[in-house]
Amino acid sequence: MDFLKIINRADRYTDNTNGGFTLIETLIAITLISLIGIPVFMISSDIAGFSEKIKDLNSWNRELIKLEKILGESVGEVRFPFWTSDIKLAEETGRIRIPYWNGDANLFLELKFEDSVLTITTPEGSRMFRGYDRAEFDLLKDSRLRIIGLTTKVKKSKQENSEFQCTFGAIGREVFNE
Numbered sequence: 001m002d003f004l005k006i007i008n009r010a011d012r013y014t015d016n017t018n019g020g021f022t023l024i025e026t027l028i029a030i031t032l033i034s035l036i037g038i039p040v041f042m043i044s045s046d047i048a049g050f051s052e053k054i055k056d057l058n059s060w061n062r063e064l065i066k067l068e069k070i071l072g073e074s075v076g077e078v079r080f081p082f083w084t085s086d087i088k089l090a091e092e093t094g095r096i097r098i099p100y101w102n103g104d105a106n107l108f109l110e111l112k113f114e115d116s117v118l119t120i121t122t123p124e125g126s127r128m129f130r131g132y133d134r135a136e137f138d139l140l141k142d143s144r145l146r147i148i149g150l151t152t153k154v155k156k157s158k159q160e161n162s163e164f165q166c167t168f169g170a171i172g173r174e175v176f177n178e
Contacts, residue, residue, distance in 0.1 A: 060159050063129065067118075067154070068164050070127050074120055075150050075166035079103040096137040098150070111137055111152065118154060132156050140165050147171075 021029075080100045094113040101107040101122055110121040113135035120127045133155045140149035149167035 056158075060156065064162055067129055070120055071150075071152055071164050072166045074109050074122050076169045077102050077122065078109055078168040079170040080168065081105075094135070096150070111135075111150075113137075129154075140167065 075098075078098050078100055079102065081103065096111050098109045099105050099107070101109045107123045108121075110119075112119045112121070113132070116130060116132055118129040118132050118135045120129075134153075135155075136153045138151045138153075139147045140151045142148045148171065149165060152164045152166070153161060154164075155161050
Protein backbone atom coordinates (compact mmCIF):
# COMPACT_ATOMS: atom_id res chain seq x y z
CA MET A 1 0.00 0.00 0.00
CA ASP A 2 2.76 2.35 0.77
CA PHE A 3 3.88 1.71 -2.76
CA LEU A 4 0.58 2.99 -4.22
CA LYS A 5 0.75 6.11 -2.05
CA ILE A 6 4.18 6.88 -3.44
CA ILE A 7 2.89 6.54 -7.05
CA ASN A 8 -0.07 8.78 -6.31
CA ARG A 9 2.21 11.40 -4.79
CA ALA A 10 4.48 11.22 -7.89
CA ASP A 11 1.51 11.80 -10.17
CA ARG A 12 0.72 15.01 -8.31
CA TYR A 13 4.14 16.47 -9.05
CA THR A 14 4.39 15.47 -12.73
CA ASP A 15 3.08 17.57 -15.58
CA ASN A 16 0.29 15.75 -17.36
CA THR A 17 0.25 18.05 -20.45
CA ASN A 18 1.15 16.47 -23.79
CA GLY A 19 4.59 17.54 -25.10
CA GLY A 20 3.68 17.07 -28.84
CA PHE A 21 2.16 19.40 -31.43
CA THR A 22 -1.58 19.69 -31.96
CA LEU A 23 -3.13 18.91 -35.32
CA ILE A 24 -3.73 22.62 -35.97
CA GLU A 25 -0.10 23.50 -35.26
CA THR A 26 1.07 20.74 -37.60
CA LEU A 27 -1.27 21.94 -40.42
CA ILE A 28 -0.10 25.53 -40.01
CA ALA A 29 3.54 24.42 -40.18
CA ILE A 30 2.91 22.37 -43.35
CA THR A 31 1.05 25.29 -44.93
CA LEU A 32 3.89 27.71 -44.17
CA ILE A 33 6.50 25.31 -45.52
CA SER A 34 4.40 24.86 -48.69
CA LEU A 35 3.98 28.60 -49.15
CA ILE A 36 7.73 29.05 -49.01
CA GLY A 37 8.79 25.79 -50.72
CA ILE A 38 6.60 25.85 -53.83
CA PRO A 39 7.87 29.23 -55.14
CA VAL A 40 11.46 28.24 -54.35
CA PHE A 41 10.99 24.99 -56.28
CA MET A 42 9.38 26.81 -59.22
CA ILE A 43 12.18 29.38 -59.36
CA SER A 44 14.87 26.69 -59.23
CA SER A 45 13.18 24.70 -62.03
CA ASP A 46 12.93 27.90 -64.13
CA ILE A 47 16.63 28.54 -63.54
CA ALA A 48 17.42 25.01 -64.66
CA GLY A 49 15.37 25.56 -67.84
CA PHE A 50 17.10 28.87 -68.54
CA SER A 51 20.45 27.24 -67.99
CA GLU A 52 19.64 24.61 -70.62
CA LYS A 53 18.50 27.29 -73.09
CA ILE A 54 21.70 29.26 -72.48
CA LYS A 55 23.79 26.13 -73.15
CA ASP A 56 21.91 25.57 -76.43
CA LEU A 57 22.40 29.20 -77.48
CA ASN A 58 26.09 29.11 -76.60
CA SER A 59 26.52 25.95 -78.62
CA TRP A 60 24.65 27.52 -81.57
CA ASN A 61 26.75 30.69 -81.33
CA ARG A 62 30.00 28.70 -81.27
CA GLU A 63 28.85 26.81 -84.36
CA LEU A 64 27.91 30.04 -86.15
CA ILE A 65 31.28 31.61 -85.33
CA LYS A 66 33.04 28.55 -86.72
CA LEU A 67 30.84 28.58 -89.85
CA GLU A 68 31.42 32.30 -90.37
CA LYS A 69 35.18 31.88 -90.03
CA ILE A 70 35.36 29.01 -92.51
CA LEU A 71 33.01 30.73 -94.98
CA GLY A 72 34.99 33.97 -94.77
CA GLU A 73 38.32 32.23 -95.28
CA SER A 74 37.04 30.05 -98.13
CA VAL A 75 35.22 32.81 -100.03
CA GLY A 76 38.15 35.15 -99.37
CA GLU A 77 40.40 32.76 -101.32
CA VAL A 78 38.35 33.30 -104.51
CA ARG A 79 40.39 35.64 -106.71
CA PHE A 80 39.00 36.41 -110.11
CA PRO A 81 41.67 37.66 -112.56
CA PHE A 82 41.40 41.15 -114.04
CA TRP A 83 40.68 39.84 -117.54
CA THR A 84 37.47 38.17 -116.34
CA SER A 85 34.73 40.62 -117.26
CA ASP A 86 31.64 38.61 -116.38
CA ILE A 87 31.61 36.34 -113.41
CA LYS A 88 29.46 33.30 -114.05
CA LEU A 89 28.82 30.88 -111.26
CA ALA A 90 27.42 27.38 -111.51
CA GLU A 91 24.24 27.58 -109.48
CA GLU A 92 21.54 25.06 -108.78
CA THR A 93 19.18 24.47 -105.94
CA GLY A 94 21.10 23.84 -102.77
CA ARG A 95 24.52 24.15 -104.45
CA ILE A 96 26.85 26.87 -105.68
CA ARG A 97 30.21 26.34 -107.38
CA ILE A 98 32.65 29.24 -107.69
CA PRO A 99 35.78 29.07 -109.89
CA TYR A 100 39.12 30.83 -109.41
CA TRP A 101 39.78 29.54 -105.92
CA ASN A 102 43.20 30.93 -105.10
CA GLY A 103 43.24 32.55 -108.56
CA ASP A 104 43.20 29.24 -110.49
CA ALA A 105 40.32 28.77 -112.96
CA ASN A 106 40.47 25.00 -112.46
CA LEU A 107 40.07 25.15 -108.67
CA PHE A 108 36.63 25.61 -107.17
CA LEU A 109 34.90 26.58 -103.98
CA GLU A 110 31.69 24.61 -103.64
CA LEU A 111 28.91 25.09 -101.13
CA LYS A 112 26.25 22.45 -100.98
CA PHE A 113 23.20 21.85 -98.81
CA GLU A 114 21.84 18.33 -98.85
CA ASP A 115 20.12 16.12 -96.26
CA SER A 116 20.39 18.75 -93.50
CA VAL A 117 24.17 19.04 -94.06
CA LEU A 118 25.93 22.21 -95.24
CA THR A 119 29.21 21.26 -96.90
CA ILE A 120 31.97 23.73 -97.81
CA THR A 121 34.47 22.17 -100.19
CA THR A 122 37.76 23.70 -101.32
CA PRO A 123 40.77 22.02 -102.95
CA GLU A 124 42.16 21.72 -99.42
CA GLY A 125 39.23 19.62 -98.20
CA SER A 126 35.62 19.64 -97.03
CA ARG A 127 33.98 20.92 -93.86
CA MET A 128 30.52 19.73 -92.91
CA PHE A 129 27.95 21.42 -90.68
CA ARG A 130 25.07 19.12 -89.71
CA GLY A 131 21.53 19.57 -88.48
CA TYR A 132 20.40 22.57 -90.53
CA ASP A 133 16.82 22.93 -91.72
CA ARG A 134 17.71 25.22 -94.60
CA ALA A 135 20.66 26.86 -96.33
CA GLU A 136 20.45 29.35 -99.18
CA PHE A 137 23.23 30.84 -101.29
CA ASP A 138 23.15 34.09 -103.23
CA LEU A 139 25.62 36.42 -104.83
CA LEU A 140 26.67 39.52 -102.90
CA LYS A 141 26.60 42.69 -104.99
CA ASP A 142 27.91 46.17 -104.37
CA SER A 143 26.07 49.46 -104.99
CA ARG A 144 26.97 49.28 -108.70
CA LEU A 145 25.47 45.75 -108.83
CA ARG A 146 28.85 44.10 -109.37
CA ILE A 147 29.28 40.67 -107.85
CA ILE A 148 31.75 40.97 -105.01
CA GLY A 149 31.06 37.93 -102.87
CA LEU A 150 28.62 35.44 -101.52
CA THR A 151 25.67 35.62 -99.14
CA THR A 152 24.80 32.48 -97.19
CA LYS A 153 21.65 32.13 -95.07
CA VAL A 154 21.21 29.22 -92.68
CA LYS A 155 18.37 28.08 -90.42
CA LYS A 156 18.38 25.50 -87.66
CA SER A 157 15.28 24.40 -85.76
CA LYS A 158 14.45 26.53 -82.73
CA GLN A 159 17.07 29.08 -83.81
CA GLU A 160 16.82 32.36 -85.68
CA ASN A 161 17.92 32.72 -89.29
CA SER A 162 21.57 33.64 -89.67
CA GLU A 163 23.08 35.39 -92.68
CA PHE A 164 26.74 35.68 -93.64
CA GLN A 165 28.09 38.07 -96.26
CA CYS A 166 31.60 37.23 -97.41
CA THR A 167 33.55 39.10 -100.07
CA PHE A 168 35.83 37.45 -102.60
CA GLY A 169 39.54 37.96 -102.09
CA ALA A 170 39.88 39.98 -105.30
CA ILE A 171 38.20 40.74 -108.60
CA GLY A 172 40.63 42.04 -111.13
CA ARG A 173 42.75 44.72 -109.57
CA GLU A 174 40.29 45.33 -106.74
CA VAL A 175 41.47 43.47 -103.68
CA PHE A 176 38.82 42.97 -100.99
CA ASN A 177 40.64 40.70 -98.55
CA GLU A 178 44.33 40.51 -97.80
